[in-house]
Amino acid sequence: MPGSMRTLIVGAGPAGLYLAYLLHRQRPDDRIRIVEQNPPDSTFGFGVVFSDRALEFLRDDDPETYDLLTPAMERWADLTITHRGEPITIDGVGFAAGGRLALLQRLSRRLEAVGITPEYRHPCRTSASSRASTSWWRPTAPTRSCGAASSVGWARRPP
Numbered sequence: 001m002p003g004s005m006r007t008l009i010v011g012a013g014p015a016g017l018y019l020a021y022l023l024h025r026q027r028p029d030d031r032i033r034i035v036e037q038n039p040p041d042s043t044f045g046f047g048v049v050f051s052d053r054a055l056e057f058l059r060d061d062d063p064e065t066y067d068l069l070t071p072a073m074e075r076w077a078d079l080t081i082t083h084r085g086e087p088i089t090i091d092g093v094g095f096a097a098g099g100r101l102a103l104l105q106r107l108s109r110r111l112e113a114v115g116i117t118p119e120y121r122h123p124c125r126t127s128a129s130s131r132a133s134t135s136w137w138r139p140t141a142p143t144r145s146c147g148a149a150s151s152v153g154w155a156r157r158p159p
């Protein structure tokens with residue numbers, strides 16, 4: 001694709017990290033920044049579940065990331081629902097799950113390998129007046145609205 005773009009991704013959760021990787025893979029000349037309000041390695045104690053089908057998509061499209069993520073996951077084939085004390089097993093429902101922290105660390109390593117490091121402790125804020133509106137948002141030229149040291153911010157598109 002001709003020309004390069006600057007992309008700001010707000011949030012270094014699983015979606016933000018993997019989006020950055022996919023964008024870089026598709027458009028290696030673009031500049032991609034990720035800002036995350038929390039410190040690195042902060043976690044909320046929960047995991048992320050993939051269906052077998054979702055993992056198949058990942059394996060077909062991005063085998064390197066598949067190989068990176070799946071060793072940190074547990075897999076199971078059946079779900080058991082216990083209704084009034086009676087267990088009912090539903091088979092053929094394959095899933096794999098991994099802890100959030102392990103997932104984020106592995107995705108971060110993947111990104112660092114291509115030269116993208118998320119900027120942690122970096123909240124992206126909007127002004128009170130912008131928040132009050134529900135209209136369009138667009139990235140702008142330099143502002144200070146996305147963390148004090150930021151060179152990229154967000155502002156509301158003029159009406």
Ligand SMILES: Cc1cc2nc3c(=O)[nH]c(=O)nc-3n(C[C@H](O)[C@H](O)[C@H](O)COP(=O)(O)OP(=O)(O)OC[C@H]3O[C@@H](n4cnc5c(N)ncnc54)[C@H](O)[C@@H]3O)c2cc1C
Nearest residue numbers: 010011012013014015016035036037046047048049123124
């Ligand atoms: C209690 C709980 C339990 C869950 N359990 C499971 C489970 O067992 N299995 C499962 O598959 N899924 C589970 N989920 C859902 C799973 O966590 C989400 O699907 C997954 O985290 C979504 O990833 P994401 O990257 O879209 O969003 P998030 O993980 O929410 O990441 C968004 C990131 O953006 C950052 N951020 C937000 N606003 C700003 C801002 N203004 N500036 C800078 N950074 C910002 C946040 O700090 C966060 O790190 C659970 C969720 C919760 C809340």
